[in-house]
Amino acid sequence: MKNTFLNSDQYKKIGHEVIDQLSVFLKSIDSIALTKAETPEQLQKILGKLSLPENGEEASILVKEITEKLIQHSLYNGHPGFMGYITSSALPIGAIADLIASTINQNIGGYRLAPMASEIERQTIQWIAEFLNYDPKCGGILVSGGNMANFLGFLTAKTIKGGSEIQKKGLKALDKQLVCYTSIETHTWIQKASDLFGIGTDAVRWISTNENREMNCAELNETIKKDIQNGFKPFLVVGTAGSVSFGAVDPLKEISRICNEHDLWFHIDGAYGAPAAASSLSPKELMNLNLADSIAVDPHKWLYSALEVGCTLVKDPNHLRSTFSHHPAYYEFSAQAQEIDYHEYGMQNSRGFRALKVWMGFKLLGKNGFIELIDKDINLSRLLYKKIGEYPYIEAYSNHLSITTFRYIPEKYIGTEAENLETINELNKEILQKIFKSGKAFVSNAYVEEMYLLRACLVNIRSSEKDLDNLLMLVNEFGRSLQN
Numbered sequence: 440m441k442n443t444f445l446n447s448d449q450y451k452k453i454g455h456e457v458i459d460q461l462s463v464f465l466k467s468i469d470s471i472a473l474t475k476a477e478t479p480e481q482l483q484k485i486l487g488k489l490s491l492p493e494n495g496e497e498a499s500i501l502v503k504e505i506t507e508k509l510i511q512h513s514l515y516n517g518h519p520g521f522m523g524y525i526t527s528s529a530l531p532i533g534a535i536a537d538l539i540a541s542t543i544n545q546n547i548g549g550y551r552l553a554p555m556a557s558e559i560e561r562q563t564i565q566w567i568a569e570f571l572n573y574d575p576k577c578g579g580i581l582v583s584g585g586n587m588a589n590f591l592g593f594l595t596a597k598t599i600k601g602g603s604e605i606q607k608k609g610l611k612a613l614d615k616q617l618v619c620y621t622s623i624e625t626h627t628w629i630q631k632a633s634d635l636f637g638i639g640t641d642a643v644r645w646i647s648t649n650e651n652r653e654m655n656c657a658e659l660n661e662t663i664k665k666d667i668q669n670g671f672k673p674f675l676v677v678g679t680a681g682s683v684s685f686g687a688v689d690p691l692k693e694i695s696r697i698c699n700e701h702d703l704w705f706h707i708d709g710a711y712g713a714p715a716a717a718s719s720l721s722p723k724e725l726m727n728l729n730l731a732d733s734i735a736v737d738p739h740k741w742l743y744s745a746l747e748v749g750c751t752l753v754k755d756p757n758h759l760r761s762t763f764s765h766h767p768a769y770y771e772f773s774a775q776a777q778e779i780d781y782h783e784y785g786m787q788n789s790r791g792f793r794a795l796k797v798w799m800g801f802k803l804l805g806k807n808g809f810i811e812l813i814d815k816d817i818n819l820s821r822l823l824y825k826k827i828g829e830y831p832y833i834e835a836y837s838n839h840l841s842i843t844t845f846r847y848i849p850e851k852y853i854g855t856e857a858e859n860l861e862t863i864n865e866l867n868k869e870i871l872q873k874i875f876k877s878g879k880a881f882v883s884n885a886y887v888e889e890m891y892l893l894r895a896c897l898v899n900i901r902s903s904e905k906d907l908d909n910l911l912m913l914v915n916e917f918g919r920s921l922q923n
């Protein structure tokens with residue numbers, strides 16, 4: 440095969456070959472090791488310490504070799520034993536969508552450049568909103584993930600509530616310091632946002648939570664009132680719908696009431712939990728997503744899209760546009776009434792077609808298909824919590840949405856956990872490492888104050904009851920072997 444960029448015949452041949460290779464991988468994903476836990480030295484050796492190639496090489500060999508290397512030396516979050524973090528297994532149709540999107544290669548910054556893709560993004564946003572019971576007439580945009588989706592909500596809040604001069608003059612347009620409120624369980628994106636958008640991390644007021652890790656609303660209200668008395672300018676409250684560590688859902692209705700009372704922007708971080716609003720198994724508070732001025736939701740979490748895709752929804756579409764729209768002379772897209780130029784709705788200018796994988800997922804499964812998958816995750820997570828009761832030395836700590844936390848307590852420390860906290864913590868850290876290295880399962884961790892917990896998050900189309908049994912067997916076995 441001639442060594443050029445691929446012509447259509449070469450593309451076809453190599454495309455067939457690589458899909459063959461990848462379909463064998465997908466077929467075997469249930470039975471291979473989840474990870475080989477290789478070291479950086481091992482991986483660098485396998486990759487080869489090469490400098491930039493002077494000349495090109497034969498395409499079909501190149502594609503075959505790198506695909507094989509990636510299949511052999513990756514950690515598979517699509518493996519049924521993967522229950523770490525909130526990185527879901529991806530619907531394979533998303534990979535096909537990405538191939539189509541990259542091959543046609545539209546730039547969805549401007550409608551004129553990507554008319555059909557822009558329409559598909561618009562429809563995808565509307566479908567996501569419908570799925571969450573959010574107003575389908577809302578504005579929105581797809582972004583790279585949860586951090587970015589939350590950044591957009593944060594910046595829009597700052598622009599809309601900060602007053603008419605803030606975009607032009609920055610924070611010096613205000614004679615008061617902006618402050619925002621969120622619970623101590625909030626994901627670390629908020630520190631990045633407060634730094635990036637100029638208010639500083641000290642301007643984040645961390646509100647405590649109750650025993651279910653939900654925001655304490657009485658404290659929220661008191662803190663806002665005190666700040667107003669002390670000359671600060673509150674502008675935003677962030678509620679979480681599915682916290683990163685425990686899956687807790689804040690009292691969204693009460694937060695909304697407080698926001699209305701003080702004229703504050705209400706943003707919900709639903710990066711993980713918002714899709715569960717469609718499930719009848721979810722906490723009732725998730726029915727209140729429609730109260731938010733903006734929501735972050737991550738299709739690459741609980742809508743099983745391939746990485747990367749997040750989404751910001753903003754109730755009033757004009758708010759997103761007035762935050763991000765500028766009109767340089769070199770863009771004369773001059774959108775017609777029905778056209779939408781997405782560069783005016785977010786941080787990116789040139790944009791890829793990440794909507795297609797979400798759209799094709801919805802078309803493939805329909806609303807009901809997604810609800811079935813989400814229900815299955817929630818039910819498995821509850822089952823895990825229940826099954827822990829069969830193990831005398833594993834203690835269940837929490838179960839919310841599809842996250843279950845627990846820890847191993849050696850027999851000799853039962854009844855004296857508080858005095859031996861440090862030793863029990865260290866033991867559970869070692870258990871986590873051993874599970875990782877076994878390549879049979881994957882869990883992450885959570886902390887409650889000083890207590891270290893193992894954390895299983897089910898957002899996995901392939902997990903089943905036998906993966907729960909396998910996980911608990913490993914925890915029990917490693918716990919027993921390490922306890923002396």
Ligand SMILES: Cc1ncc(COP(=O)(O)O)c(C=O)c1O
Nearest residue numbers: 525584585586626682683710711
């Ligand atoms: C509640 C919550 N918000 C935000 C994020 C960040 O999302 P991403 O990793 O897609 O940026 C996460 C990630 O797990 C999350 O759970």
